[in-house]
Amino acid sequence: MDAQPGRSVTSKVLALLDAFTPASPALTLSELARRAELPLPTASRRVAELVAWGALERGDDGRYRIGLRLWEVGSLAPRGLGLRELALPTMEDLYEVTHENVQLAVRQDVELVFIERIAGRHAVPVLTRVGGRFALHATGVGLVLLAYAPAEVQEQVLAAPLERYTPLTITEPGRLRRGLAEVRRTGYAVSDRQVTMDALSVAAPICGPEGSVVAAISLVVAHHRADPVALAPLVQAAGRTISRSLGTSYGPRGSVG
Amino acid sequence: MDAQPGRSVTSKVLALLDAFTPASPALTLSELARRAELPLPTASRRVAELVAWGALERGDDGRYRIGLRLWEVGSLAPRGLGLRELALPTMEDLYEVTHENVQLAVRQDVELVFIERIAGRHAVPVLTRVGGRFALHATGVGLVLLAYAPAEVQEQVLAAPLERYTPLTITEPGRLRRGLAEVRRTGYAVSDRQVTMDALSVAAPICGPEGSVVAAISLVVAHHRADPVALAPLVQAAGRTISRSLGTSYGPRGSVG
DNA sequence: CACGGCCTTTCACTCAGTGAAACCGGAACT
DNA sequence: AGTTCCGGTTTCACTGAGTGAAAGGCCGTG
Known part of the structure; x- marks a missing residue:
């Protein structure tokens, strides 16, 4: 000793x-x-x-x-397997329609964990990994999870230095805060070249039975051929479908006004 | 104490x-x-x-x-995530073509563990679970994994009582032994109503770089609309594709003559 | 055959872990 | 408001599971 x-x-x-x-x-x-x-x-x-x-x-x-x-x-983790199992069919549908990367993530403390991913053969290669962690402030799923996270989590993230991944990564707390408000207003998040310069992602919340946001789903597409506004409804619809199969009447309840 | x-x-x-x-x-x-x-x-x-x-x-x-x-x-388990990650695109392809359940499993001692599953929305409901175990002698994937398992594993399974799941389950060691030889001869396995009376599965081996069988992939379909002989080439092709992405020249080397 | 890297085993010591019993707090009766 | 039950945590003195330095395998390799 x-x-x-x-x-x-x-x-x-x-x-x-x-x-x-x-x-x-x-x-x-x-x-x-x-x-x-x-x-x-x-x-x-x-x-x-x-x-x-x-x-x-x-x-x-x-x-x-x-x-x-x-x-x-580990597969018995309810947030791991349970969610995954429920979400996979919908994720497949989303993949079949778009043939782009589909990702599913949950928040774990002040980071996110990727639960599942459908990597399109011809889609942009993503550097994330199922079972891997990532910061909340850059990815689409991260922004959604952060936007609907408890206030103390948001403050914790905003207080710490925000890591920069590309020249476009939002690292200023004020801008991030406004971004999160925008996510809550529109009900989806767009991360444009925040993690890599060639990718853009559009994410939407997934809600549990009590209305809280338990996960987020996103599409990751090549930045140059992306139309976030057109993709958003697709991702949101997928999020709603999964939320419904979780046994909820849809409608994320934000924690911070 | x-x-x-x-x-x-x-x-x-x-x-x-x-x-x-x-x-x-x-x-x-x-x-x-x-x-x-x-x-x-x-x-x-x-x-x-x-x-x-x-x-x-x-x-x-x-x-x-x-x-x-x-x-x-747990996601860092090489046989878990590694294989899964490599196999998923091919499994998706197989799903898109057939819209039936696609399963991926590996052998763990004298049982199998399901690594991944694509559950078709309109396919037969399967009672298996990703991360779950099952006996080797009944399912398609099980027969494949057993057929190419080391001799001592085969003997161990054949020596123990073979659990019966349906009236058709093969529980006689001699018949099972012949079945395994048939699997090695044809390069695929058919499990007809061995686990449930409404399902049939067709499975094929996946080989690692050294030619040993490391996993098995299967299609599970409703028994009444199944044509095993027509499905086998599809499953085998998928197995070969995954084997290739594992970096192998295809060709399972059996361990028992 | 000596050397080094890598791992396992031995052995005497000691502190982390132990469980009986006490304690805590909420829910459910009375 | 008092009592009992139930699920869980804490206290406390005891002790053996865990410990690490040193020694002992077991290879390849120079």
Whole structure:
């Protein structure tokens, strides 16, 4: 016990899981130990238990990877699978009509998590990943999720520095605040070259049974052939359809006037 | 320490996660403690840590659910997300052509796990679930995965009693063995009313770079309007397409003659 | 055959984890 | 307003699960 005296076993186990990222999905024991800030023997023992359970798998190369078992359990997350399952048919419809990228995301604290994505073969390549996180202030889905988020979340995002992804990214809190008001007024969000210079996205809210916004759906299209105003009704209709299948009478209730 | 003396903390934590099932995705602390066979105070403490990390979430109703964070980490499972991501476009193509259920599954020990599913709006309702497990001896994907599984896995399945789902389910080891040989010969599997009396599925293998079968794809259609022989080439083509995108020269190498 | 990288096991120590019991607070009776 | 039940949390003294330094495999490789 040197690094953090009194570190719980549970936190160590979770730190081991945290060591895996999209950029490094396969790690040797040494790498794992270093990332989790654990002595090697400790890592060895905990990892052995995780492998026995199926949370991790050891490949032929000796490296450890996240195991299917963990994915299985994770699939029980109601906001993950439940929503996904309900939304997928509608997302497919939207894809069949537009043949553009369709994305589904939920808010997790001050970030968003992509729940599902239909990547069109001929659509703009998007750099997002299902299961991946992203800031709320740039993407279409992010703007929708932020616009209908609790006031404290909005303030937290507006107070922190807004990361810039392109020369056009809105990084000024005042402009973002006005943008969010506009989203609530129109009921959809447009993110024009905010994340990459070739993409534009149009997003709409998805509401749960109590009327709160639980997710957002978006179309991501090439910026040059985009007509946000024409796309918005399509995305909004999809959002309404999914909301309805969640058992709600549609109508997002904003939290901030 | 009474129940199992010497039970590791890690195993307790994992037991808590195990308590969640598709049938009971939301549990009170007491239920959790009971299922994990832990005293309530212990469960309370471990659960608190899991919630802090995001593995679990506590709903408004006080019940605990699997959290998004766990789903996020689980999404890093290479056989989960990696395959899914690669296969989805092809699955969509197959869906657009047939408008039937398309399923993707991998083998996990002596069972299969559904990785992805496109549920057609007007297709037969299937009772399977993404992230769910199933026996290998009944479904189309199961037969494919079993036919190309290592010999010891096949023997293990053939040795155990084969569960019956319908009057037509093959439960006799000899017949199953012959069926598997037929799958290897033709390169696809047909499961006719083996799981439910109204559905039939046609499945084909997906091969990894080294030629081993890593997954299976299937179409599930209503039994009465099914023409397996006509569907097989479609499914096989989809399997080949996905195999190719996995970076392989197609050709499943069977393990058992 | 010595060296280094990588991982597992040994061993004596000790503090994180433990569970019985007490405590808390809300809901449901009386 | 008092009592009991129920679900959950906290206290407290005890103890064995977890620990890490060191030693021990087990490869490839120079």
